[in-house]
Amino acid sequence: MKRALRVSRVVTFVYFVLNGVLLGMWVVQIPAVEERVGISHAALGGFLVLLGAGAFAGMQVGGRLSDRLGTRTVVPAAGVLCSVTLVLPGLAQEPWALAVALLVFGFGNGTLDVSMNAHAVQVEKAYERPVMSAFHATFSVGGVLAALAGAVAIDIGWNPATTLGAAAAIGVITVLVSARGLLPAEPAAPVTSTEAEPAGRSRSVPTRIWLLAVLALLIMLCEGAANDWSVLHLKTVLGAPESTAAFAYGTYAATMTIGRLLADRISARFGPVAVLRYGSALAAVGITVVTLSPWISAALTGWALFGLGLSGCIPQLFSAAGHADPGAAGTNVSRVAGLGYIGMLAGPAVIGWMTHLMALNHTFLLLTLFCVTAAAAAGVLRPSPERSRVVELTP
Numbered sequence: 001m002k003r004a005l006r007v008s009r010v011v012t013f014v015y016f017v018l019n020g021v022l023l024g025m026w027v028v029q030i031p032a033v034e035e036r037v038g039i040s041h042a043a044l045g046g047f048l049v050l051l052g053a054g055a056f057a058g059m060q061v062g063g064r065l066s067d068r069l070g071t072r073t074v075v076p077a078a079g080v081l082c083s084v085t086l087v088l089p090g091l092a093q094e095p096w097a098l099a100v101a102l103l104v105f106g107f108g109n110g111t112l113d114v115s116m117n118a119h120a121v122q123v124e125k126a127y128e129r130p131v132m133s134a135f136h137a138t139f140s141v142g143g144v145l146a147a148l149a150g151a152v153a154i155d156i157g158w159n160p161a162t163t164l165g166a167a168a169a170i171g172v173i174t175v176l177v178s179a180r181g182l183l184p185a186e187p188a189a190p191v192t193s194t195e196a197e198p199a200g201r202s203r204s205v206p207t208r209i210w211l212l213a214v215l216a217l218l219i220m221l222c223e224g225a226a227n228d229w230s231v232l233h234l235k236t237v238l239g240a241p242e243s244t245a246a247f248a249y250g251t252y253a254a255t256m257t258i259g260r261l262l263a264d265r266i267s268a269r270f271g272p273v274a275v276l277r278y279g280s281a282l283a284a285v286g287i288t289v290v291t292l293s294p295w296i297s298a299a300l301t302g303w304a305l306f307g308l309g310l311s312g313c314i315p316q317l318f319s320a321a322g323h324a325d326p327g328a329a330g331t332n333v334s335r336v337a338g339l340g341y342i343g344m345l346a347g348p349a350v351i352g353w354m355t356h357l358m359a360l361n362h363t364f365l366l367l368t369l370f371c372v373t374a375a376a377a378a379g380v381l382r383p384s385p386e387r388s389r390v391v392e393l394t395p
Contacts, residue, residue: 004181025164026086028150055106055109055341063114065115070184071115079172116135117333125326224346229360263311280310281375291362
């Protein structure tokens, strides 16, 4: 069993890397696809909303299927779907075709995202110690690999269809080879009298799950804002050259990855509440430095602290959602991830709208407020006494 568990952990890493690679390969090809289809930057923004809408729908479907069929069935199916549909944007030559392609690819990506996170919860439960953050770190590694592979494909003259088709083929092969290492479905958890629902009624969603989802929305809104506005902040507010401004996102992404590689050990020693509380507090300090600093070096330090502080927050929220109810792990993760994903999409738009009212750097005070709110609400990660009692009584 120990060997099987180690294999399942490695396979879960593979799926997280794969998801990062597939999404990253699309991102690298965006300029070429945009030119081929003949759409403007403004129109592209609308198409990317369709990608997000498809992902949100896929998360909801993937979560329910994971609970019903088991992640060992759903994760490989979602991996194949996400891989195969990656090629569709590269084949699109008309705007309507690109819209359909992104909607379908987004659905596959969302299904894979939630199902692999549900399986990660299962692995973490078997290990009996935190391992979720490292999985999320390898997703970032997948994005880096995609950027490198995409750059090579562009240099040798491959068009988007060829590049995405090759990535899709490698993705399908990776999924099929790795699928056997996934853990089998867990046996159903016992239901206590307080949890039982009358026949014909669906199980209600605990308030704690919605609180976790709201916190995910706040944190991922902060992440989305950093992804899209960090470089522009250094360039337009502080007057940094483009080459220097690029380091804003680079430092943020680097510390985010490093932090996720360390967060599991910190969580094991101090607990997930501490990771969320002090991580959010550190992120609040970092983004406040970004807001107030007139110096490029200090702003870069602020973005680095922002990434480091946020790094362990989302994995703790996903893990708590998955462990809250073993019988609905996938569904609960889909709720938290889905609302968080809305925050990721909304972050750049919210900041953009606020720039009509105030300077860009002043809009970041909203992110400070959200981080402070997450730090104050970190106690929601503590499991309820009823759930703890059920776990203790389960043989």
